[in-house]
Amino acid sequence: MNTESGFYEQATQRNLGLVTEEEQVLLRRSTVAIAGMGAVGGHYLIALARLGVGRFVIADPDIFEVANLHRQAGAFKDTLGKSKVETMARMAREINPDIEIEMFPHALDESNVAEFLAKADVALDGIDFFQIDARRALHNGARARGIYSITSGPIGYGASLQVFDPNGMTFDKYFGIAEGMTRAERIAAFAAGLIPKLSKARAMDSSRIDFEKEKGPALVSSIMLCAGIVTNEVMRILTRREAPLCVPHALFFDPYARSYTHVRRPRNRWIDRLVRSFAFRKYPSLVRLHETEKHAALGAA
Numbered sequence: 001m002n003t004e005s006g007f008y009e010q011a012t013q014r015n016l017g018l019v020t021e022e023e024q025v026l027l028r029r030s031t032v033a034i035a036g037m038g039a040v041g042g043h044y045l046i047a048l049a050r051l052g053v054g055r056f057v058i059a060d061p062d063i064f065e066v067a068n069l070h071r072q073a074g075a076f077k078d079t080l081g082k083s084k085v086e087t088m089a090r091m092a093r094e095i096n097p098d099i100e101i102e103m104f105p106h107a108l109d110e111s112n113v114a115e116f117l118a119k120a121d122v123a124l125d126g127i128d129f130f131q132i133d134a135r136r137a138l139h140n141g142a143r144a145r146g147i148y149s150i151t152s153g154p155i156g157y158g159a160s161l162q163v164f165d166p167n168g169m170t171f172d173k174y175f176g177i178a179e180g181m182t183r184a185e186r187i188a189a190f191a192a193g194l195i196p197k198l199s200k201a202r203a204m205d206s207s208r209i210d211f212e213k214e215k216g217p218a219l220v221s222s223i224m225l226c227a228g229i230v231t232n233e234v235m236r237i238l239t240r241r242e243a244p245l246c247v248p249h250a251l252f253f254d255p256y257a258r259s260y261t262h263v264r265r266p267r268n269r270w271i272d273r274l275v276r277s278f279a280f281r282k283y284p285s286l287v288r289l290h291e292t293e294k295h296a297a298l299g300a301a
Contacts (some may be wrong), residue, residue, distance in 0.1 A: 001301065002272075003119075004218040006097065007098070008028065008052070008281065009056045009098065010011075011095075011096065012024055012051075012052040013051070014036050014237060015052060019208075019235070019239070022114075022225050022268065023241075024052055025056070025125060026238055026240070026286060027051060027052045027238055027239065028052055028053070028054040028233070029054060029055075030053055030054065030055065030121045030122075030233050031053070031054075031055035031056065031057065031100075031119045031120050031121050031233060032044075032048055032053050032056050032057075032120065032122055032123075032238075033056070033057040033058075033059075033116060033117050033119075033120035033123045033124065033189055034056060034057070034058050034059070034122060034123075034124045034126050034127060034128055035060075035072065035108050035116070035123070035124065035127050035138045036059065036060055036125070036126030036127040036128065036130065036133075037058055037059075037060035037062075037085055037087075037088045037126065038060065038068065038072050038084060038126065038228045039063065039068075039071050039072050039154070039218060039223045040126045040152060040154065040223050040227060040230075041058075041060070041126020042073035042074050042084070042126070043073045043106040043129075043227035044224070044226075044227055044231070045058060045073070045088050045091075045092055045124055046073050046088075046091060046092065046125050046227075047096070047227045048231060048234060049083035049092040049095045049096055049099060049229070049233040050095055050137045050232075050236060051231060052096075053234070053238070053243065054096070054098070054099060054100060055100040055101075055119070056092065056099070056100070056101045056102070057097070057101075057102045057104060057116060057117075057119060057161070058088060058089065058101060058104065058122060059085065059104035059105070059107075059108055059116055060083075060084040060085050060103070060104075060105065061082050061089075061105055061106055061107045062083075062089065063081055063082055063083055064076075064079045064080050064081065064082055064084060065080065065081075065082075065110075066080060070220060071218055071219070071220040071223050073091070074087040075164045075208075080104060081256070083101040085104065085105050085106060085136075086103065086105075089101045089103055100142040101117070103132060104116050105120070105152045106126070106280070107131075107134060108134045108137050108138055109133070109134060109137050110137050110140075110141075112149045113138060113140075113141035114141055114144070114145070116141070117141050117142060117147070118145075120145065120147055121147060121237075121238060121286045122147055122148050122149070122150070122234055122237050122238065122260065123139075123141070123142040123145075123148070123149040123150070123187045124137060124149070124150050124200070124230060124234070125138055125139065125149060125150060125151035125152075128214070129153070129187075129190075129191075130185050130187060130211070130214040130216075132183060132186045132190055133183070133186070133204055133249065135151070135171075135190070136171060136172065136177070136186075139151070139164055139170075139171035140170075140171065141173075143164070143166045143171075144146075144168065145166070146161060146166045148164065148165060148166065148237050148244065149163075149165055149166075149171075150162070150163050150230055150234070151164075151166070152195075152223070152226040152228050152229055152230050153194040153223070153226070154218050154223045154226055155194055155195055155220035156204055156222070156254065156256075157219065157221070157253070157255065157256035158222060158252060158253050158254030158255065158256065158259075159222055159223075159225040159226040159229055159252070159253050160194045160195070160226065160250060160251065160252045160253075161198065161229050161230070161233065161250065161251040161252075161289070162174070162193075162194075162247050162250050162251075163233060163244045163245065163247065164242075164246060164247055165243075166245075167245050168246050168247065169246075169248055172254055174193060174248060174265070175189045175190050175193040176180045176192075176193065177189050177190070177193075180299075182289075182290050183209065183272075183275050183289070183293055184286050184287075184289040184292060184293060184295040185276060185290060185295045187211065187289075188275075188276045188279040188280065188286060189276060191279060192275035192276065192278075192279060193250075193265070195252070202205065204217060205217070206282050206283055208283070209283055211283060211285040211286045211288075211289045212225075212285045212288055212289050213285075221255075225253060229251075229253065230294055232300065238258060243278050247265075247296065248264050248265050249262065249263070249264050249265075250263050250264075250265055
């Protein structure tokens with residue numbers, strides 16, 4: 001669809017002064033792949049469309065539900081039951097009618113992630129917290145393509161940030177994920193790696209987290225904070241201003257506690273085991289999921 005001459009320039013003119021004209025051109029010509037159009041992923045798309053990114057590939061197999069209304073960018077009464085990728089693509093085109101969006105209405109896995117990332121300049125992780133194997137496929141796929149991948153988790157009242165260099169530390173190594181782990185152990189390792197200090201986890205009511213039913217608390221303020229943090233990192237990468245700060249460095253912002261934490265997290269197997277042990281003691285549903293998977297594995301052997 002063609003808009004009148006100068007529409008894009010008018011729509012993005014207030015970026016100038018913080019973004020140069022040359023950088024705005026780079027943003028317009030870039031392609032961002034966003035896996036997940038629910039909580040953080042939907043807000044990533046809207047923020048980056050407003051920034052002026054011109055091309056996207058977006059993935060999500062789900063539809064909007066009532067439980068999404070409190071935090072997801074595309075969740076409204078009249079979008080309930082509708083495809084997340086189709087809804088979010090329409091919303092992005094309402095911001096920029098010339099935007100190019102390729103919709104990928106499938107769950108990501110090792111068999112299709114290369115196709116999903118084929119045109120991407122950077123990959124964003126907006127995958128549901130509990131879908132650890134889809135998340136690993138995304139980050140491993142970005143590494144294989146030679147592009148940065150970014151994850152940001154809404155943790156309590158704040159947000160984390162981890163950026164993965166395709167030539168740096170792998171996703172599995174950073175989070176301490178190893179072969180032979182159950183899915184419950186992989187999720188526990190991921191959760192522990194998102195949080196710079198164990199004390200951050202204590203702000204959350206553990207009785208409200210159910211690993212078996214894949215449910216947990218999240219605030220829209222934290223999710224929108226993730227979007228702001230990630231949008232800045234994407235701008236940094238696509239405009240080629242400077243290299244991002246990548247793992248093993250990680251950042252955590254908590255505006256409610258008025259705190260900012262920067263950690264450099266070296267992987268240590270003993271510490272990894274300690275943190276997973278803490279998670280298993282704190283969350284009974286995680287233990288049940290772990291035991292169910294172990295028994296299923298024994299039965300299949």
